[in-house]
Amino acid sequence: MPVYHIVLFKLKQGVKPEQIAQMSTLAKGMVGQIPGLRKLDFGGPLPVTAGRGKGYDMGIVAILDKPDDVTVYAQHPAHQE
Amino acid sequence: MPVYHIVLFKLKQGVKPEQIAQMSTLAKGMVGQIPGLRKLDFGGPLPVTAGRGKGYDMGIVAILDKPDDVTVYAQHPAHQE
Numbered sequence: 001m002p003v004y005h006i007v008l009f010k011l012k013q014g015v016k017p018e019q020i021a022q023m024s025t026l027a028k029g030m031v032g033q034i035p036g037l038r039k040l041d042f043g044g045p046l047p048v049t050a051g052r053g054k055g056y057d058m059g060i061v062a063i064l065d066k067p068d069d070v071t072v073y074a075q076h077p078a079h080q081e
Numbered sequence: 082m083p084v085y086h087i088v089l090f091k092l093k094q095g096v097k098p099e100q101i102a103q104m105s106t107l108a109k110g111m112v113g114q115i116p117g118l119r120k121l122d123f124g125g126p127l128p129v130t131a132g133r134g135k136g137y138d139m140g141i142v143a144i145l146d147k148p149d150d151v152t153v154y155a156q157h158p159a160h161q162e
Contacts (some may be wrong), residue, residue, distance in 0.1 A: 003127065004122065004142050005130070006087060006140070006142070041085065046084065046148050046151060048148070048151050048152055049086070049151060059087070061085050061087070061142070067127050067129070070127060070129050070130060071129055
């Protein structure tokens, strides 16, 4: 049973666009490195819903093959970098 | 560009399993009724991550065809029920 692993972030003040781009590249780059990690998307909220995000302005949606893969994902070196 | 629409809930005390099952059926039933709504999943956190959910104990992950569909989704009668 595939699993959505959703992580919401509150970016620190002053984070630069190029830092966000690097985070996105690193995050998406985990696909293919971490067993069970099928797909990963990284991005901010749409303007139409940003106001209801309770301050969370960045998010990851990872799709993993099965619940046990969440632990594999969390402990993997590529994730811990 | 497909869009993830993620909604996290904090269930009120005393919500019964059958009420949750009904919510799930209604939510998933919106697929096919709301234009642009591709897929919708509804459920609670896994035990392995539940402790980091900041009290959010139920969530919806909807996949919509494009950003404009978020407004269509939000205003649709099937969603407002």
